[in-house]
Amino acid sequence: MARPPRFEISQLLDAAVRLAAEHGPSGVTMSAVAQAVGAPSGSLYHRFAGRPALLAEVWLRTVEGFQEGYFAALRSGDGPRAGGRAASRHVVAWSRTHPQEAALLLYGAHEFGRDDWPEEQLRRADEGNMRVRAAVAALAGALGLHGELGLERVSLAVVDLPLSLVRRHLRGGEPLPAHAEELAEQCTDALLTAG
Amino acid sequence: MARPPRFEISQLLDAAVRLAAEHGPSGVTMSAVAQAVGAPSGSLYHRFAGRPALLAEVWLRTVEGFQEGYFAALRSGDGPRAGGRAASRHVVAWSRTHPQEAALLLYGAHEFGRDDWPEEQLRRADEGNMRVRAAVAALAGALGLHGELGLERVSLAVVDLPLSLVRRHLRGGEPLPAHAEELAEQCTDALLTAG
DNA sequence: CATGTTCTAGAGGGTACTCTCCATATTAAT
DNA sequence: ATTAATATGGAGAGTACCCTCTAGAACATG
Numbered sequence: 001m002a003r004p005p006r007f008e009i010s011q012l013l014d015a016a017v018r019l020a021a022e023h024g025p026s027g028v029t030m031s032a033v034a035q036a037v038g039a040p041s042g043s044l045y046h047r048f049a050g051r052p053a054l055l056a057e058v059w060l061r062t063v064e065g066f067q068e069g070y071f072a073a074l075r076s077g078d079g080p081r082a083g084g085r086a087a088s089r090h091v092v093a094w095s096r097t098h099p100q101e102a103a104l105l106l107y108g109a110h111e112f113g114r115d116d117w118p119e120e121q122l123r124r125a126d127e128g129n130m131r132v133r134a135a136v137a138a139l140a141g142a143l144g145l146h147g148e149l150g151l152e153r154v155s156l157a158v159v160d161l162p163l164s165l166v167r168r169h170l171r172g173g174e175p176l177p178a179h180a181e182e183l184a185e186q187c188t189d190a191l192l193t194a195g
Numbered sequence: 196m197a198r199p200p201r202f203e204i205s206q207l208l209d210a211a212v213r214l215a216a217e218h219g220p221s222g223v224t225m226s227a228v229a230q231a232v233g234a235p236s237g238s239l240y241h242r243f244a245g246r247p248a249l250l251a252e253v254w255l256r257t258v259e260g261f262q263e264g265y266f267a268a269l270r271s272g273d274g275p276r277a278g279g280r281a282a283s284r285h286v287v288a289w290s291r292t293h294p295q296e297a298a299l300l301l302y303g304a305h306e307f308g309r310d311d312w313p314e315e316q317l318r319r320a321d322e323g324n325m326r327v328r329a330a331v332a333a334l335a336g337a338l339g340l341h342g343e344l345g346l347e348r349v350s351l352a353v354v355d356l357p358l359s360l361v362r363r364h365l366r367g368g369e370p371l372p373a374h375a376e377e378l379a380e381q382c383t384d385a386l387l388t389a390g
Numbered sequence: 391c392a393t394g395t396t397c398t399a400g401a402g403g404g405t406a407c408t409c410t411c412c413a414t415a416t417t418a419a420t
Numbered sequence: 421a422t423t424a425a426t427a428t429g430g431a432g433a434g435t436a437c438c439c440t441c442t443a444g445a446a447c448a449t450g
Contacts, residue, residue: 002426003417004417007428026221039429041429042429050408051408152372160360161355161356164351164356179344190385190388191382191385193385197394197397197447197448201397202398224437235400
């Protein structure tokens with residue numbers, strides 16, 4: 001018993017992703033998103049409580065989409081070492097097939113106005129972070145890398161390093177080179193070797 | 196034969212750095228900088244052609260200040276391997292003593308409106324980038340790491356990896372842990388070992 | 391002291407964006 | 421058909437910011 005929506009939420013978020021990739025988070029204005037899909041600005045405020053809520057949703061949908069495959073990769077393969085390599089590879093491969101979303105990930109939640117997010121979305125973000133931390137800690141334990149220093153080294157190996165590799169290229173506007181997955185895997189492996 | 200300035204350029208840039216570190220590049224507005232030092236907005240336009248010029252100057256002063264010590268570190272030590280380790284260490288140590296400037300570096304020139312910069316400042320930025328590329332290429336050659344893949348691996352080792360380590364902590368608002376330099380050096384060394 | 395130069399001081403126009411509001415339209419269920 | 425629920429469509433108030441512009445203050449030099 002209601003008028004059907006002309007604009008799907010996912011359609012609005014797609015436009016927001018495109019804008020964020022092209023002009024940065026600050027380019028994701030309510031009017032820009034509305035104009036991109038041909039909707040009046042009022043319609044946006046039926047879906048999102050305000051700009052912070054929209055930015056949070058764009059960020060969370062992207063991160064959660066990324067993490068889905070990331071955790072699967074971490075658990076894959078034969079043993080923790082292979083899982084780490086696969087995870088590193090996944091970061092690069094996913095970025096290759098989702099260049100706009102990857103560009104978005106490189107900004108970080110803070111640039112998407114995290115400080116202004118509504119309670120519930122902050123919770124979702126925290127939960128994702130916790131899951132990553134837990135997975136990294138489990139990997140570090142399985143590899144015998146203990147202590148604060150070991151944990152941080154594993155984080156660098158399976159999270160920050162592959163992201164750095166992606167950043168280096170995407171920020172320059174170039175696509176990822178063919179050998180990127182290979183390089184990420186090699187470097188991750190080198191860092192996972194106990195020093 | 197002129198009235199002495201009440202506001203030094205460096206004083207304005209200092210305020211801009213503080214604002215950028217706290218609120219991001221978008222927080223560096225002309226009025227915010229003016230208000231931070233107690234100057235009228237008009238005075239800012241005597242020093243800088245406009246907002247893009249101010250942002251460019253903030254970025255360039257910071258990057259050039261950082262690079263000064265970075266190149267010295269790269270050339271220091273005994274052989275290329277030690278130079279790479281020292282450079283990695285320098286990134287972390289400099290970030291520790293210059294937390295605000297480091298936060299600024301983590302954003303990247305693009306976020307500081309690089310696309311709108313005046314010609315001359317674009318040139319300065321390019322020159323800095325070229326010097327880094329050349330130094331990294333020289334290091335890769337001395338280490339016997341050849342080809343596109345080797346070059347990129349060395350870049351990751353002595354530039355992106357230590358920056359990632361810094362980013363992980365500073366973006367969370369925490370200071371760098373005591374062992375950060377040590378960890379950076381170890382990881383860089385692991386990556387500089389030919390795979 | 392007179393002069394020319396550089397700077398301060400701050401008002402205000404122009405622009406872009408966020409968000410509110412309300413009349414109107416569309417649908418499902420009664 | 422009526423009604424309740426939900427959406428559109430778009431005008432416009434409020435706000436923040438960039439930048440310009442003019443008047444005059446402060447200083448070194450002749």
